[in-house]
Amino acid sequence: MEVPILRQGQYLIASIQSALTDADLSHLREALIAQVGRSRCRGVIVDVTALDVMDSFAVRTLRDIAHMARLRGAETVIVGIQPDVAFAMVQLGLTLKGVATVLDLEEGLAFLDGRTKGGLGGGAFDKSRRPPSGPPRG
Amino acid sequence: MDTKKSMSVSTRVSDPQALSESSAGLLRELVAHLRQNRTQLREEWARRITRAELLTAMTEEEIFAEATAVYDNYVEALETGTFEALQAYSRRLSERIIPRGVETDEVVGIVLLLRDVLARSLFTKYQDNVEKLNRILDSYEPAANRIANTVAVGFVEERERIIRQQQEAIRELSTPVLQVRERLLILPIIGVIDPQRARQLTEQLLRAIRANRAKVVVIDVTGVAAMDSGVANHLVQTVEASRLLGATVIVTGLSPEIAQTLVTIGVDLSEMATVGDLQGGIEEAERLLADRAAPTTQVREIAPESQR
Numbered sequence: 505m506e507v508p509i510l511r512q513g514q515y516l517i518a519s520i521q522s523a524l525t526d527a528d529l530s531h532l533r534e535a536l537i538a539q540v541g542r543s544r545c546r547g548v549i550v551d552v553t554a555l556d557v558m559d560s561f562a563v564r565t566l567r568d569i570a571h572m573a574r575l576r577g578a579e580t581v582i583v584g585i586q587p588d589v590a591f592a593m594v595q596l597g598l599t600l601k602g603v604a605t606v607l608d609l610e611e612g613l614a615f616l617d618g619r620t621k622g623g624l625g626g627g628a629f630d631k632s633r634r635p636p637s638g639p640p641r642g
Numbered sequence: 643m644d645t646k647k648s649m650s651v652s653t654r655v656s657d658p659q660a661l662s663e664s665s666a667g668l669l670r671e672l673v674a675h676l677r678q679n680r681t682q683l684r685e686e687w688a689r690r691i692t693r694a695e696l697l698t699a700m701t702e703e704e705i706f707a708e709a710t711a712v713y714d715n716y717v718e719a720l721e722t723g724t725f726e727a728l729q730a731y732s733r734r735l736s737e738r739i740i741p742r743g744v745e746t747d748e749v750v751g752i753v754l755l756l757r758d759v760l761a762r763s764l765f766t767k768y769q770d771n772v773e774k775l776n777r778i779l780d781s782y783e784p785a786a787n788r789i790a791n792t793v794a795v796g797f798v799e800e801r802e803r804i805i806r807q808q809q810e811a812i813r814e815l816s817t818p819v820l821q822v823r824e825r826l827l828i829l830p831i832i833g834v835i836d837p838q839r840a841r842q843l844t845e846q847l848l849r850a851i852r853a854n855r856a857k858v859v860v861i862d863v864t865g866v867a868a869m870d871s872g873v874a875n876h877l878v879q880t881v882e883a884s885r886l887l888g889a890t891v892i893v894t895g896l897s898p899e900i901a902q903t904l905v906t907i908g909v910d911l912s913e914m915a916t917v918g919d920l921q922g923g924i925e926e927a928e929r930l931l932a933d934r935a936a937p938t939t940q941v942r943e944i945a946p947e948s949q950r
Contacts, residue, residue, distance in 0.1 A: 587845065593883070594879040
């Protein structure tokens with residue numbers, strides 16, 4: 505299954521919709537890293553809200569994406585890890601060390617704004633950024 | 643007598659239709675007998691309950707009232723062959739008597755007593771006709787055993803339901819996750835942490851982080867007397883899982899004993915932010931929240947991670 509990669513301003517957003525095979529994950533990694541340079545992005549958001557299982561290969565791929573994107577000049581943030589998934593991950597020792605993780609897409613955008621715009625507002629706690637419908641949930 | 647019995651067995655095999663008809667007839671006769679002698683049998687039963695010193699938590703009037711209800715339900719279940727009404731009744735009965743401290747053996751005991759009382763009255767009635775007695779018992783015993791089973795199972799199930807409910811209540815009481823201000827949660831832990839509670843604590847915390855969109859969590863362990871390596875490692879895992887949800891965890895109130903134990907047994911808590919007491923922890927948390935709002939400091943804070 506192909507993961508759609510959307511462009512939102514200076515950021516790329518990859519929203520994983522269903523469980524992915526290892527090949528899909530590798531493909532996602534290649535596509536993202538290629539696009540980061542091509543579209544001169546400053547940030548990458550990988551949304552894993554829809555995943556209810558995260559194995560070692562998936563975690564390693566996410567970590568690789570973060571490190572590779574950094575080499576290509578973009579910050580990566582993983583958003584939407586489910587509570588159950590998070591706990592299962594740490595129990596398996598898959599802790600995504602060195603990779604930024606935040607609650608959801610909205611937080612991810614705020615995080616990247618904070619990292620890339622260097623003090624020009626839009627921080628993680630800027631309430632005006634919040635949509636009136638409340639936080640997206642999955 | 644033996645020949646008669648074997649004959650009746652052979653009839654049963656050869657003509658099941660006739661048998662089921664006649665056994666239905668027998669059951670009707672049986673029920674009519676039990677209805678007729680209701681008062682006397684019920685009194686006999688209540689007497690035997692008192693003599694066996696069952697249901698000591700209840701007064702004699704209560705025993706008699708319940709005995710009447712059970713008797714009627716019993717006869718009805720025998721008559722109709724359906725157990726739903728009896729099941730519902732035994733559930734209600736259990737609800738009433740469990741808080742009074744009635745034990746499982748008492749409930750099973752009284753139902754078996756009723757079975758014996760009724761069986762004995764059948765013996766008396768049909769003592770001249772052994773063959774008929776046998777056939778009556780053939781239809782009475784399976785039904786009676788099933789009734790005893792139904793009541794006992796109903797009682798035990800009700801008890802288990804209450805136990806589950808109480809466990810749930812205790813568990814919820816034991817781990818409150820409180821929001822101090824926007825994006826800041828505190829989790830005061832009091833008492834002994836066993837693996838099950840630790841797990842539940844983590845689940846509740848992670849869910850609360852998500853629901854409240856928390857950025858900082860202060861876990862206060864002032865009320866925890868001792869901590870072994872299992873619990874300490876669980877704490878570390880909780881901190882890491884919280885980070886995956888985008889929240890920073892500060893642990894406060896580690897007692898001198900726990901601090902010494904943890905260092906002695908060699909649990910690696912270097913990744914964990916710790917502050918002396920809850921007050922200090924909340925101050926630190928508010929500082930972090932203020933910092934995070936300003937992107938410049940955020941860059942500085944994340945920088946060491948990104949260099950890995």
